[in-house]
Structures are given as structure tokens and as C-alpha cells.
Amino acid sequence: AQKVTQAQTEISVVEKEDVTLDCVYETRDTTYYLFWYKQPPSGELVFLIRRNSFDEQNEISGRYSWNFQKSTSSFNFTITASQVVDSAVYFCALSEATPSTGANSKLTFGKGITLSVRP
Amino acid sequence: ETGVTQTPRHLVMGMTNKKSLKCEQHLGHNAMYWYKQSAKKPLELMFVYSLEERVENNSVPSRFSPECPNSSHLFLHLHTLQPEDSALYLCASSQAQNSPLHFGNGTRLTVT
Numbered sequence: 001a002q003k004v005t006q007a008q009t010e011i012s013v014v015e016k017e018d019v020t021l022d023c024v025y026e027t028r029d030t031t032y033y034l035f036w037y038k039q040p041p042s043g044e045l046v047f048l049i050r051r052n053s054f055d056e057q058n059e060i061s062g063r064y065s066w067n068f069q070k071s072t073s074s075f076n077f078t079i080t081a082s083q084v085v086d087s088a089v090y091f092c093a094l095s096e097a098t099p100s101t102g103a104n105s106k107l108t109f110g111k112g113i114t115l116s117v118r119p
Numbered sequence: 120e121t122g123v124t125q126t127p128r129h130l131v132m133g134m135t136n137k138k139s140l141k142c143e144q145h146l147g148h149n150a151m152y153w154y155k156q157s158a159k160k161p162l163e164l165m166f167v168y169s170l171e172e173r174v175e176n177n178s179v180p181s182r183f184s185p186e187c188p189n190s191s192h193l194f195l196h197l198h199t200l201q202p203e204d205s206a207l208y209l210c211a212s213s214q215a216q217n218s219p220l221h222f223g224n225g226t227r228l229t230v231t
Contacts, residue, residue, distance in 0.1 A: 043207065043227075
């Protein structure tokens, strides 16, 4: 069975601080996808990134960066120079895709991390 | 309009009522989903429709009944709900079942 653990439940930082959101996953499959989604106060989840298990290259997108470490089963997310608009709930998710089933049907979300960025 | 639109945004209903949640996507996607988000719990996938056919039903009680009349619209019909069904119900769509999800703003449901 697959599992996603986001041990941090709430994080509060001051604007311009860097913050790292942790995600640890469990899976028995060798082929899987990892995701991060952001849920602002308006409610809708916004897709941030998808990584497949064969691509361990870290990714940077503006102030966002992701560190994928298969050796520790982690997919951590760092926000550099945080801003008030980054305040949201952030979800890490895992999917074990099979040839006959779409990845989204096997998507497991973590419980989310509430990030508050204070001015 | 673009994106995924859900109506109503808020709904309060009694346990004997019948109501429906509506979701509409303007992205040309082929798959649509219902998720339940309860406080302090991970998102729970309820139903998946691909090309208007239900492909996933995650042991959801029969008091929740989905309907997908076409690839742009998805409904969740509610009947004799329980107070523990109070939650945020999120609709999502994706181009294919392996593509990233696009979510609506959700319907905040309160069952009294």
C-alpha cells in the first residue's frame, strides 16, 4: 500500500525567510509519480509539479525548488524568500500508476501542511 | 469562463433533503473526479469518470450518487446524508488519467 507522510502540520515564517516543506512517501512499486499541490484560502488545489520515479533531477521554478531523494523516499519542497501570497495549505501526493489504471485513480494525498507567511 | 467551476459554493442541508452539486469544466478534459476533504484528513477520492464512464468508485456510500452526462459536466446527487458527511467537496478534471488535476473551488457542505 502507498502512503504519504507530511509530518509538519503548520509552519509560520516571516516574509523573505526560506521554508522547506517535507514529504516522505512509501511505495512498493518501482514506477510511481510524485506531486505537490497548493490550496490557497479560495479552496481550489493548484498543481505545482509532477515527478516520475525515474527522474531524480531536482527542479527549480522561480522561488520554488524540489529535492527528490529516492534513497530516503523524500520529495521536499523549498520556497525561497517567502511572500505573504505563499500562505496556503500544501499537499504532497503519490500515485502508483499501473498499465491498466490511470495515475489519478491511485493518487494518495498527504494531510497537508498549513504555511503562514507573516509580513 | 475557463477552468473548473463548482456550484453552489456553500450548501446547508438537512438529513432528509435531496440536493445536487454541480461541476463544469471548460478545459476540454476527458476525465473528471469528485474528492471529499474533511478537516484533519487527507483528500479522499470518491469517483472517477473517464470519457463519461465511471472508472473508480472508492467504496462510497450509496447516499452519494454521481452523474456524468457529458465530458464537461459532473454532478454529485446527495440523499439522506449524515452530519459526518459535512466537508468540502472538490471537483477536478484532467486531460487524461495520468495528467495533472485541475480543481474547482469546492462546495462547502454542512449537514444538519
